[in-house]
Amino acid sequence: MDGVSGPGTQSQPSFDKSRVLDVKPLRTLVPMFPNPPQAPPFVCSSPFGPFPSGFTPFYPFSMGPPGSQTAGEARNQDGAAGYATPAAAVPLRSFGTPQMGAHFSNGDTGSSMEASRDINFGDGGVGTASGSKKRAASTKGLSPAEAAAQRKARKIANAAASGDIRKPNLANVVGLPQVQREDGNREVVNYVIMKFDGVRRRLSQLEDSKEASTGLIKRADLKAGNILMTAGFRTNSRKRIGAVPGLDIGDIFFFRMELCVVGLHAPSMAGIDYMTVKTDAEDEPLAVSIVSSGGYDDDAEDQDVLVYTGQGGGNYNNSGKAASDQKLERGNLALEKSSRRGNQIRVIRGIRDTSNPSIKIYVYDGLYTIQESWIEKAKSGANLFKYRMVRLPGQSPGFGVWQSILKWKESVSSRPGLILPDLTSGAESLPVSLVNDFDNEKGPPYFTYLRSVKYTKSLNLSEPTYGCNCHSACAAGDLNCSCIRKNGGDFPYTTNGVFVSRKPLVYECGPSCPCFPNCKNRVSQSGLKVRLEVFKTKDKGWGLRSWDAIRSGTFICEYAGEVIDKTKYDRDESSDGGDYVFDTSREFDKSFKWNYDPPLVGEDTAELSEDYDIPTPLIISAKDSGNVSRFMNHSCSPTVFWQPIVPKVGGSGAIVAHQNAKAISVDTSYGVNCRHSLRLLVEMAVTGKVSSGGASHEAVGLLVGSSVAWGVYDG
DNA sequence: GAGGCTTCATTAAC
């Protein structure tokens, strides 16, 4: 046996493998595919709520295209109620309705499809007359700040239009209708966040490339935020005390600008957000939200109590100013007033991962009130305002979960319900723990752990070989690198390894490329990067979730399993054997709405409209052998998507380059060279909810929680 | 690899 055994076999060498066949498979991962032409649009959305983000959903089995119904019915049904969205939620596609369309000045609301395209990002045109007209007209009803920002954006747009054609010209983004702009809901929030990150990734990509590094783009996060804010592509802009519609406790963010565009916390920098409330007597500033990020000497150890420091006085860590007394004005005054009134204040906690200090996330931790405030002397001798903030009881956990995770990372055995610290037995570069804190089941049925796809027969690969001549590492913007040219001139990943935009096929550097293994174009070849956990769900068998915050575009894993014959698959499917099968031959989503949108001016979009077929379709079964991906459950609002990636073809035995001896090595006697592997990328992560592991239908991925943002889920 | 520095966006307040 050339593999690593699944749980149970270590202690039971004589494990009866036939049990595998006795146990009804838990779930199937079906790749996400577009609606077939004959199907109505948005099949997946209704009635479970709209699915605006455009990454193609995994079909709920009960709702897939007509052809997939038969097998689907027999499989585990996606809990219909589980994915219902609040009745109040306004479907995004209704943006195209006349009442919403009125907010579009271009009048292009003839059809809902057209209008919904416009919602995304206008017409994508250069700084044309029509574009300018649209912007001018849409200035109506904007605040002075917005109008000023828009003027600024126009300048940038003009500069871009007259200059280098590849410079981003995203200034013609069309904002959301006034209704959504002021008051959001979950769909709108998810949509805004997704667009924010799409633009941010694209700007990052351009920034990475040499030609643009001399240009205007720095701090892609700020830039992306500015573009959206300027256009009015934001939500919950109306300030309010208390909860914000569409935002849940436990939602996570990776940039301050994200808090801004979703209306959780308006200031792009300041830690205290407040609003002036008119009373009979006088106008009173009241705090609405605070961000505790570690810049001041806050005491944030306790889950439910936060001692927050006021702002100003040069007491901030990175401030170059001499420290002085803080004044009772602005945010400090607002906190004081809120304290007197006993008002609720939203708290966002910044968290630095001790194992990876470069990553900082922001977790929305719900509502607090101020219990007491006082003045305290800083080390510098300056007076600081201190506020003891206490979390309102009865709220679902947010920050607390992350604190627990930090402990688990220090000592796996402290994880409640732990069955195995690493179910891969060392096959993966990171452990994957097996946990059941729900009932007494001791683990999933037996399977063999594979790190990669296993080929049981030779495949006739016809794709041309490609390979670059780069030494050490391929560099973004280097068009001499043939791998980059294969990718249309863009580096598919940002420097920190985040996938930028979906496309039919991504070309990574392969075995015959001379570049080093740490080349930035080898992201999916380096195995697990995210700390995962297989856990028992309430009603969906076993599922997969993460201990790490997974940023949108993060590579998670490939779909490992055994490649099987189509005929065998067809036969199995009729007898309920289709579970765990991933069929890559189906077409996948053509809309790519996860991407920045529209394409930058002058960008060639031809490749997106032609051939979506991947070169060598595979049917992969993870029933008997597979990796963590076999535990990903189906969801109608998935947090991951599938992206075909090819490494270089050719070079015998290349797949064995996966070095871990305990892993199943690919049997090269079948003539396996390096094939294209299928890998999963996370769509995620921006507003993930943290779950303490209750495994409700939505509490799936530890770090993920709702439609946008989970790395992994059960469903 | 740690720490300092620079730059940037928003909005209340003037």
Add this chain to the structure above:
DNA sequence: CGTTAATGAAGCCT
């Protein structure tokens, strides 16, 4: 109504 000041983070540079 236009302008300014206050605020802090992220990533680069040293």
